[in-house]
Amino acid sequence: xxxxxxxxxxxxxxxxxxxxxxxxxxxxxxxxxxxxxxxxxxxxxxxxxxxxxxxxxxxxxxxxxxxxxxxxxxxxxxxxxxxxxxxxxxxxxxxxxxxxxxxxxxxxxxxxxxxxxxxxxxxxxxxxxxxxxxxxxxxxxxxxxxxxxxxxxxxxxxxxxxxxxxxxxxxxxxxxxxxxxxxxxxxxxxxxxxxxxxxxxxxxxxxxxxxxxxxxxxxxxxxxxxxxxxxxxxxxxxxxxxxxxxxxxxxxxxxxxxxxxxxxxxxxxxxxxxxxxxxxxxxxxxxxxxxxxxxxxxxxxxxxxxxxxxxxxxxxxxxxxxxxxxxxxxxxxxxxxxxxxxx
Numbered sequence: 001x002x003x004x005x006x007x008x009x010x011x012x013x014x015x016x017x018x019x020x021x022x023x024x025x026x027x028x029x030x031x032x033x034x035x036x037x038x039x040x041x042x043x044x045x046x047x048x049x050x051x052x053x054x055x056x057x058x059x060x061x062x063x064x065x066x067x068x069x070x071x072x073x074x075x076x077x078x079x080x081x082x083x084x085x086x087x088x089x090x091x092x093x094x095x096x097x098x099x100x101x102x103x104x105x106x107x108x109x110x111x112x113x114x115x116x117x118x119x120x121x122x123x124x125x126x127x128x129x130x131x132x133x134x135x136x137x138x139x140x141x142x143x144x145x146x147x148x149x150x151x152x153x154x155x156x157x158x159x160x161x162x163x164x165x166x167x168x169x170x171x172x173x174x175x176x177x178x179x180x181x182x183x184x185x186x187x188x189x190x191x192x193x194x195x196x197x198x199x200x201x202x203x204x205x206x207x208x209x210x211x212x213x214x215x216x217x218x219x220x221x222x223x224x225x226x227x228x229x230x231x232x233x234x235x236x237x238x239x240x241x242x243x244x245x246x247x248x249x250x251x252x253x254x255x256x257x258x259x260x261x262x263x264x265x266x267x268x269x270x271x272x273x274x275x276x277x278x279x280x281x282x283x284x285x286x287x288x289x290x291x292x293x294x295x296x297x298x299x300x301x302x303x304x305x306x307x308x309x310x311x312x313x314x315x316x317x318x319x320x321x322x323x324x325x326x327x328x329x330x331x332x333x334x335x336x337x338x339x340x341x342x343x
Contacts, residue, residue, distance in 0.1 A: 022049075022053070027075055027078075030057065030058075040055060062074070089123065096132070098123075099132065108126075109126035111318070113125060114317060117323065148287065167251065170269050171267065175268065187240055188244045189209070190247070191204070191205070191281070192247060192278065193219070194292070196299065202218075204217040204218075204230055204231060214284050214310060216288065216306050216309060218301065224251065227255075232262045239330055240330060244267075245263075245268070246268045246270060249269055256269075
């Protein structure tokens with residue numbers, strides 16, 4: 001005969017029988033009724049709780065080896081989970097100082113949080129950092145200006161038709177090896193140019209798709225010959241190999257075959273106005289724009305200015321790299337015996 005457990009003996013107020021967490025007394029009642037061969041549904045009715053609570057309790061807190069349920073073991077498991085549960089971290093004055101300094105270095109809230117986790121330091125969530133920034137802005141503060149997009153929304157992709165000429169010897173991105181899209185090896189690069197104010201001066205930006213390592217070169221203009229020389233020189237001195245290069249259809253890349261030959265690499269072109277096919281490069285250019293705004297005259301910046309920005313980005317923690325910096329990621333991979341560069 002099933003022994004009935006009276007609710008009054010458990011001292012459970014009726015208005016709190018649907019609480020989220022079982023008590024030690026409830027676990028004792030569950031254990032007793034299981035020993036008396038009660039079904040889960042019967043136990044749920046007796047304790048006036050949903051049977052899914054009983055099912056979850058047995059699944060989480062039973063002895064994993066024997067499958068039996070013991071009230072004492074179940075309570076210990078529950079208390080252990082509660083003790084190990086991540087506690088909500090409050091925003092302290094010290095954290096606020098670190099956040100402000102990191103924002104001024106143009107780190108994003110996610111990078112600030114991710115780097116703190118990597119270094120095992122307490123830090124509030126990136127959502128809390130954003131809330132801090134918006135509260136600062138509401139109080140006429142300027143922290144929001146350190147954000148890459150300054151709170152602006154992304155524009156939608158356009159559906160413009162291509163009006164540019166076809167580059168001679170152009171190899172379409174559709175012919176690019178599948179391994180490039182997989183982003184599993186170092187050495188697949190993307191390339192683009194950024195134009196200065198009044199179309200005077202330009203920057204050549206080159207980035208590795210996997211590590212986010214970036215090379216930035218100052219150009220006098222969009223002259224194809226000068227760009228080609230700079231690209232070859234820069235990539236020959238890069239810390240990782242060059243297997244493929246992908247660019248847009250700008251005529252400054254008309255001498256792509258010379259780049260390909262000098263570096264023994266394959267050169268591919270994205271489809272016109274398909275900027276998402278070079279997403280990593282578009283993202284890199286957006287980061288560079290944090291330093292050189294849209295209306296910046298590239299004629300007034302120096303090679304040292306460009307190098308400073310390049311070093312900043314290559315030493316900035318990246319979410320996609322587990323909040324390692326591109327330099328740290330490359331060093332880690334190159335020092336690993338598992339790394340094998342296969343063309």
